[in-house]
Amino acid sequence: MNNGIIPALIVICIVILVLFAGVYGVYVYKPELLGIAPITTDTIKIVQPYGPNENLSPVEIETKNLIHQRDSLSRQLAKVTDSLAKLKTVNANANKNVEDLKLRYAVQEKEITQHLDSLVKANFTLFALMYDKAGAKEVAKILTELDERDAAFILKTMKPKNAAKVLEEMNPVQAASIMTLSATQPLK
Known part of the structure; x- marks a missing residue:
């Protein structure tokens, strides 16, 4: 029973990491999909x-x-x-x-x-x-x-x-x- 828990935890951690990376990518490159106004000002001065x-x-x-x-x-x-x-x-x-x-x-x-x-x-x-x-x-x-x-x-x-x-x-x-x-x- 313990042998199946560790791989399941690893898979769950990987899935959460992928979801987090996807949400972050959308936030940075397409914030309007999340209902946030896009950043229009130039951040490089x-x-x-x-x-x-x-x-x-x-x-x-x-x-x-x-x-x-x-x-x-x-x-x-x-x-x-x-x-x-x-x-x-x-x-x-x-x-x-x-x-x-x-x-x-x-x-x-x-x-x-x-x-x-x-x-x-x-x-x-x-x-x-x-x-x-x-x-x-x-x-x-x-x-x-x-x-x-x-x-x-x-x-x-x-x-x-x-x-x-x-x-x-x-x-x-x-x-x-x-x-x-x-x-x-x-x-x-």
């Missing part, structure tokens, strides 16, 4: 752009047109000037944000570098403790493969007696270079 120009000379009309154009251009200039000021403000804010980001990046980069340096120092200190317990010949072989700055730091961190034994086992030229670097380099 042509508007003069600057008021009645019947009494004005061509020079006065041109003057009014130029004044209107000048006013229009003045308004456009004011809008463009305002937009330019807003753009300058936005640009200044963007530049400030860029500078702030650069400063924050530099601070973070410095912190990361310091953290990395402290990790390297901790690792080299750990290596120095391990090399103190190893044989001098094996440690000398390892240190000859490292960068001289790193080798100098490790030797400075080792016990002096063990560091001297390692230097004895190294190539004399490389040992002298590491010792010179160790003397001029501050302890990290």
Whole structure:
């Protein structure tokens, strides 16, 4: 029973819509069929752009047109000037944000570098403790493969007696270079 009600309501709505559209069409195009007097006045009125120009000379009309154009251009200039000021403000804010980001990046980069340096120092200190317990010949072989700055730091961190034994086992030229670097380099 419910299945037949919905299509019937749809059909009734469509019929009412068609009847309404028909009555409206008759009202607009043939109102006399409904017993209404037809509309005889023209509903479209042509508007003069600057008021009645019947009494004005061509020079006065041109003057009014130029004044209107000048006013229009003045308004456009004011809008463009305002937009330019807003753009300058936005640009200044963007530049400030860029500078702030650069400063924050530099601070973070410095912190990361310091953290990395402290990790390297901790690792080299750990290596120095391990090399103190190893044989001098094996440690000398390892240190000859490292960068001289790193080798100098490790030797400075080792016990002096063990560091001297390692230097004895190294190539004399490389040992002298590491010792010179160790003397001029501050302890990290």
